[in-house]
Amino acid sequence: SSRSASRVSSELFTLTYGALVTQLCKDYENDEDVNKQLHHNLFCNFLPRGFNIGVRLIEDFLARSNVGRCHDFRETADVIAKVAFKMYLGITPSITNWSPAGDEFSLILENNPLVDFVELPDNHSSLIYSNLLCGVLRGALEMVQMAVEAKFVQDTLKGDGVTEIRMRFIRRIEDNLPAGEE
Amino acid sequence: MAIFSVYVVNKAGGLIYQLDSYAPRAEAEKTFSYPLDLLLKLHDERVLVAFGQRDGIRGGLGSGRGRGVGRAPVLRKWVGCRCGAGGKGVVSGPLSPRRNPGAAASLTISFTSAVGHAVLAINGMDVNGKYTADGKEVLEYLGNPANYPVSIRFGRPRLTSNEKLMLASMFHSLFAIGSQLSPEQGSSGIEMLETDTFKLHCYQTLTGIKFVVLADPRQAGIDSLLRKIYEIYSDFALKNPFYSLEMPIRCELFDQNLKLALEVAEKAGTFGPGS
Numbered sequence: 001s002s003r004s005a006s007r008v009s010s011e012l013f014t015l016t017y018g019a020l021v022t023q024l025c026k027d028y029e030n031d032e033d034v035n036k037q038l039h040h041n042l043f044c045n046f047l048p049r050g051f052n053i054g055v056r057l058i059e060d061f062l063a064r065s066n067v068g069r070c071h072d073f074r075e076t077a078d079v080i081a082k083v084a085f086k087m088y089l090g091i092t093p094s095i096t097n098w099s100p101a102g103d104e105f106s107l108i109l110e111n112n113p114l115v116d117f118v119e120l121p122d123n124h125s126s127l128i129y130s131n132l133l134c135g136v137l138r139g140a141l142e143m144v145q146m147a148v149e150a151k152f153v154q155d156t157l158k159g160d161g162v163t164e165i166r167m168r169f170i171r172r173i174e175d176n177l178p179a180g181e182e
Numbered sequence: 183m184a185i186f187s188v189y190v191v192n193k194a195g196g197l198i199y200q201l202d203s204y205a206p207r208a209e210a211e212k213t214f215s216y217p218l219d220l221l222l223k224l225h226d227e228r229v230l231v232a233f234g235q236r237d238g239i240r241g242g243l244g245s246g247r248g249r250g251v252g253r254a255p256v257l258r259k260w261v262g263c264r265c266g267a268g269g270k271g272v273v274s275g276p277l278s279p280r281r282n283p284g285a286a287a288s289l290t291i292s293f294t295s296a297v298g299h300a301v302l303a304i305n306g307m308d309v310n311g312k313y314t315a316d317g318k319e320v321l322e323y324l325g326n327p328a329n330y331p332v333s334i335r336f337g338r339p340r341l342t343s344n345e346k347l348m349l350a351s352m353f354h355s356l357f358a359i360g361s362q363l364s365p366e367q368g369s370s371g372i373e374m375l376e377t378d379t380f381k382l383h384c385y386q387t388l389t390g391i392k393f394v395v396l397a398d399p400r401q402a403g404i405d406s407l408l409r410k411i412y413e414i415y416s417d418f419a420l421k422n423p424f425y426s427l428e429m430p431i432r433c434e435l436f437d438q439n440l441k442l443a444l445e446v447a448e449k450a451g452t453f454g455p456g457s
Contacts, residue, residue: 055427059416062388063409069388143389176193178390179358180370 014116020049021129031126038128039135041149050135058140061087069144069181073169076146077105080137089113109163112156120157128152134165145173145181184398185444186380188411192428193390195354197347199431203444209302209337216330222301222321227311228339229301229320300339305332311342357384357392383408391415403451407443414439
């Protein structure tokens with residue numbers, strides 16, 4: 001890889017993410033709106049921040065990782081957990097809880113670099129602090145013609161033992177398919 | 183230069199970036215005094231040489247009396263031309279070898295196309311179709327003795343940006359036809375298009391963006407250049423928060439890094455003689 005060896009320190013990354021969330025909390029005053037600004041599974045009349053990052057990050061991912069098109073959702077799950085999370089967050093979540101139809105799975109994050117040193121205060125108990133991650137996933141997958149839903153179902157910040165993101169495959173995005181991808 | 187052009191086409195077939203990187207091998211820049219001893223005409227929004235052939239500048243209508251057409255003459259005589267200063271068809275003026283032996287040096291034009299050369303620049307400034315850089319009409323400008331002496335650059339007409347837009351969109355459709363024509367399911371679109379003067383290489387990403395490079399047929403390493411351009415796009419276009427997706431790429435850093443990558447690719451991959 002031609003990426004230079006110097007990376008931003010994870011502390012600076014955690015602080016930067018924290019600055020984003022606290023600024024949003026100031027701007028929107030209620031947790032639900034902040035959650036939406038980071039990520040929303042339904043259609044919004046604005047681009048949630050996570051989604052906006054995802055649609056750009058996917059190209060960086062494809063350009064650098066050289067992975068080909070995934071043939072099913074299981075391959076997608078593997079690539080997300082073993083290649084993408086590793087590349088960008090330095091962690092490898094485990095994949096569990098597959099639905100019988102194979103259209104839903106969970107990503108279990110033992111640790112989450114975004115929440116190092118973070119505690120949720122009582123007045124922000126419904127804040128989904130790391131919701132940006134779900135947005136990134138949804139935005140990135142949409143660019144490769146997959147409509148998915150991503151949401152946190154467990155969060156260490158809320159006292160759960162692990163952090164769990166549930167991913168659900170909604171449908172293949174058929175309009176504007178790149179030629180040769182039918 | 184063995185890599186000629188780069189095109190980036192978005193998902194909808196719109197051209198969002200274009201770079202021409204070849205040193206045109208057949209352009210002639212000369213200084214002229216009034217009256218111009220070439221006949222110019224307007225054709226397709228460009229000013230072309232309709233008649234007259236001198237010092238490597240090619241006209242389009244049967245110029246040269248069969249002698250060495252396709253080569254670069256130093257001095258040409260032609261009959262019936264009303265543009266010569268003497269009116270009799272002999273090239274005269276400050277650049278004629280009789281008065282200026284040093285001007286006998288000629289440019290070699292290596293292709294034998296019969297298309298007339300176009301006016302590309304006046305006094306060093308690129309023309310804009312039939313208008314000069316500052317908006318005057320070229321033919322009008324060159325008809326006015328007050329504007330002489332003037333330096334005019336002639337060469338093969340270049341594609342206008344509109345033409346490039348249309349060609350990119352056409353290629354986008356042809357690319358798709360490539361995969362539709364295939365007897366196999368799930369075939370890719372056109373990946374390479376070859377002519378006798380260049381090879382066009384196309385890489386479509388999983389997200390539907392196409393990177394297209396036109397290069398010398400002997401140039402190697404274009405596949406890795408295409409991947410490199412993808413990286414440069416993902417860095418200097420996409421990570422620039424002020425760049426909007428699918429829009430024309432106007433990022434300095436993207437330009438600079440792309441040009442650098444082309445240089446590297448040329449040096450690494452040329453096996454043919456001379457770039």
